[in-house]
Amino acid sequence: MxxxxxxxxxxxxxxxxxxxxxxxxxxxxxxxxxxxxxxxxxxxxxxxxxxxxxxxxxxxxxxxxxxxxxxxxxxxxxxxxxxxxxxxxxxPGEGADAVLWEQLTDATHEESTLSVTYLAFLTLATMIAACGVVLDNAILIVGAMAVGPEFGPLAGLCTALVRRAPRLAARSAIALLVGFAAAMALTTGFGMLMDAVGLFSADMLEGARPNTDFIWKPDMFSFVVAVLAGIAGTLSLTSAKSGALVGVAISVTTVPAAANAAVALGYGEIHQMWGSTEQLLLNLVGIVLAGTLTLVLQKVLWKRQRRRTLPRG
CATH class of the missing domain: 3.30.70 (Alpha-Beta Plaits)
Known part of the structure; x- marks a missing residue:
């Protein structure tokens, strides 16, 4: 209620x-x-x-x-x-299937704002992921995924596309582009600082990393997981089951890919940088595509359900 x-x-x-x-x-x-x-x-x-x-x-x-x-x-x-x-x-219908479009728009508007707090969380998540990729530590990677706030503007972009809200779309796109650009630039500097104090090295990045090398080696599974995560994340927002967002956050490699690209850039590892960038873009596109289609499908199904259950006459 x-x-x-x-x-x-x-x-x-x-x-x-x-x-x-x-x-x-x-x-x-x-x-x-x-x-x-x-x-x-x-x-x-x-x-x-x-x-x-x-x-x-x-x-x-x-x-x-x-x-x-x-x-x-x-x-x-x-x-x-x-x-x-x-x-x-x-x-008419079931409450779990209902979408409160005004509430969704308002929530995604707030979450997709390019604020100091958003930038701080995204930067910190990227730096944590940088430590994870250099140390080949999967736990740090998972932690970084959970900290990253990037699903907010991704959901905002999906909502804007379905509701035809250009201002929300522009706000979300700016938050994504500026946020990742700033986080990656600062993480590159962070990597060089860690190298200067002897905690990072090029050998650590270039060596065997069985737990994290998937980050810069994207394949079709990367896109499939991003699509599934986009569907789950959108459903969690529209059904007010926010607990599912944690699972969504730790199932996609947006933040780790950005971190690997930033560190690789600092060491001149162009091959890893491009592979990580491709992984990042693949995840972003997959989430936005799946989230948008999920909202469209929910809208259509809900209208049909209401027409079937509303009294006639």
């Missing part, structure tokens, strides 16, 4: 209340006249089944409530109510 808190101009309250009441899957409607002070207006609250949430939010935005008032949405972790159970049963 979702909880909606609306601030409504007094002259629009009746219209908003009618919209809520006619939406199948809503319950626990509360109207507090004159309770809002900034902006001035009435407060309307209700609970709505997740599968009915997207259509209700769309209607509220059509009424201009996001411009003249406020729409706040919260997930309800526990609701002990017979009426809530009935609302979920009445709502």
């Amino acid at each position: 979702l909880h909606l808190r609306l601030i409504v101009p007094a002259d629009r309250t009746e219209e908003v209340v009618r919209t809520v009441e006619k939406t199948v899957g809503t319950t626990h409607l509360v109207v507090l006249p004159g309770a809002a002070r900034n902006p001035m207006g009435d407060v309307v609250m209700c609970d709505v089944a997740r599968e009915a949430g997207d259509s209700l939010l769309g209607e509220l935005r059509e009424l201009g409530l996001d411009e003249t008032g406020s729409i706040a949405v919260e997930n309800i972790d526990l609701s002990l109510s017979r009426r809530a159970d009935e609302a979920e049963e009445d709502a």
Whole structure:
């Protein structure tokens, strides 16, 4: 279930209340006249089944409530109510299959912003991965994958393509391009510093690395894994099962590939650098392609499901 808190101009309250009441899957409607002070207006609250949430939010935005008032949405972790159970049963479709497009767009917008924190996490993840590739340490590679924040802008790019949102697409692309460029440049310098103090060496990079040499030797499995990870990551976002994102993060080699390319560049290992760059691009393309197609398929299937379950007449 979702909880909606609306601030409504007094002259629009009746219209908003009618919209809520006619939406199948809503319950626990509360109207507090004159309770809002900034902006001035009435407060309307209700609970709505997740599968009915997207259509209700769309209607509220059509009424201009996001411009003249406020729409706040919260997930309800526990609701002990017979009426809530009935609302979920009445709502068409299954909550786990529903996509809240407004929530998805808002979440990916925040995660795809080129911020100092984003750059810091991406740079630190790339430096950790650099230690992993030089030491041929798979544990460090996995740790770096988990730290990397790059799935945020990748998901933002997928969402932007499906929703035709050029600003979100540009924001996500900038975060990816500038973020990886900065992280790789700083990691190259980090590698040279580690070489200067005797912790890295060209021999370590060029020697046998059975645990990590796959990073700069991409093959079709790299693309297949990226596609599967893109599907899983997108489903975890749309179904609010964020725990699955950790598994997605440690299944693709974006950050390790960027790290290997950066260190190889510092040592003039052009062959490894190009191989790592190819691995990086292969993963990025695979994730974006799979994520976009997953969102398109979810959109189509959800529309069909709603048409089958909505009452006729």
